[in-house]
């Protein structure tokens with residue numbers, strides 16, 4: 001049988017399919033639909049130091065070939081997460097990647113990481129430096145600034161020895177510069193992409209469909225942007241890429257491997273078909289067997305240009 005295993009830093013995954021932060025809750029929500037143990041890894045909803053109620057409703061709406069969301073990082077906060085959510089996740093025996101974000105001060109990243117460093121159940125930390133739905137309109141995302149990206153990762157690197165993944169934003173002029181900054185600061189991998197900023201207006205009421213106005217666009221609509229980001233970054237960095245953005249089936253997942261991703265993450269598609277990630281794992285096995293490939297590593301970056 002073909003080898004589906006991959007490595008993210010020193011973390012070994014049995015297969016390269018994970019679920020994207022914010023689209024899979026804390027996993028228990030999906031237990032009735034799939035065997036969670038089959039997933040390559042689980043990335044949990046971004047947590048912050050203190051609990052957050054999130055943004056006003058409506059926070060989601062459909063968009064052509066995708067959706068808009070401005071959840072605003074609703075979460076129970078670090079300590080409640082560790083006490084109430086982690087014990088269930090830990091029992092699954094699947095590598096756990098915990099997504100974290102700062103709210104007011106980017107030094108919170110290191111505080112969160114230091115606390116999580118002591119928690120054995122956690123395999124890796126994902127730094128969500130790219131959430132479009134939390135900062136004031138004029139505030140620049142960390143992920144839009146290579147210097148801020150470098151500084152945040154450097155501070156987190158000092159605070160923990162866990163595997164570090166940095167989640168990048170497509171809302172930048174040159175994503176390569178941000179990926180290079182992440183690599184040189186000690187990130188073990190980059191995850192890309194977070195949502196693209198977008199807006200949709202209800203003409204009858206003259207109001208934005210999302211209460212916050214501007215929101216994050218996800219789903220198949222953004223896939224070509226995500227694959228392009230993956231390919232651009234792959235050619236310039238040495239650390240692995242976790243590719244995501246509009247994956248809905250095996251073929252769309254394979255696009256990311258061909259463009260250089262070591263792993264893929266499934267997001268919005270979980271809301272349409274909660275079994276999709278498992279179907280993709282099975283589909284990749286069939287693709288490798290059908291093409292007489294020894295493993296997924298043979299596919300990574302093999303697009304012919």
Ligand SMILES: Cc1cc2nc3c(=O)[nH]c(=O)nc-3n(C[C@H](O)[C@H](O)[C@H](O)COP(=O)(O)O)c2cc1C
Pocket residue numbers: 020021022023045046067069071073099128131167193194195217218219220222244245246247265266267268269
């Ligand atoms: C409803 C919703 C909530 C999300 N929440 C988070 C989050 O908390 N942290 C994060 O890093 N990304 C979050 N994302 C972004 C996804 O993880 C992913 O990067 C993005 O949606 C692109 O992948 P997709 O097109 O497969 O959904 C969220 C996306 C959606 C649709």
